[in-house]
Amino acid sequence: MPVAVARARRYRAGFIALFAALCLAAGPLKAQGGADLQGIWDFTMRVGERTSPGFLALGPVEDGWAGSITMYLTNTLAIRRFTVEGDSLAMVVASREGDVIFRARLSAEGREMHGIVEYHGGARLPMVAMRRAQPVAPR
Secondary structure (H helix, E strand, C coil), X not given: CCXXXXXXXXXXXXXXXXXXXXXXXXXXXXXXXXXXXXXXXXXXXXXXXXXXXXXXXXXXXXXXXXXXXXXCCCCEEEEEEEEEECCEEEEEECCCCCCEEEEEEECCCCCEEXXXXXXXXXXXXXXXXXECCCCCCCC
């Protein structure tokens, strides 16, 4: 494995570990809509006959949410805006080609997001995100 690839994987693993530790230290937080969305969310997007997996990292910022989305087959992108109204949410992701929008419904337990990703070229793809279990800190 090339050194740069190994270094990038270690960096990504370190970032996820740091983000999870910060989430645990901060405790549950609620923002727009009252749901606690903080943490790592695994997702799968359907692209024709195949799936495209990845994860979202969300954290509180002011009175809302911010974070990043990482597609395992491509790269990490910034979430420009993330809004929640009741059980509806919208996420705007910055990409080189233009904004990508995910509109979804949040499950009653706040553990799943089901919706549609709208690409800048007009493609609409179904996506489901499931919240990872929070690690338990040793006492």
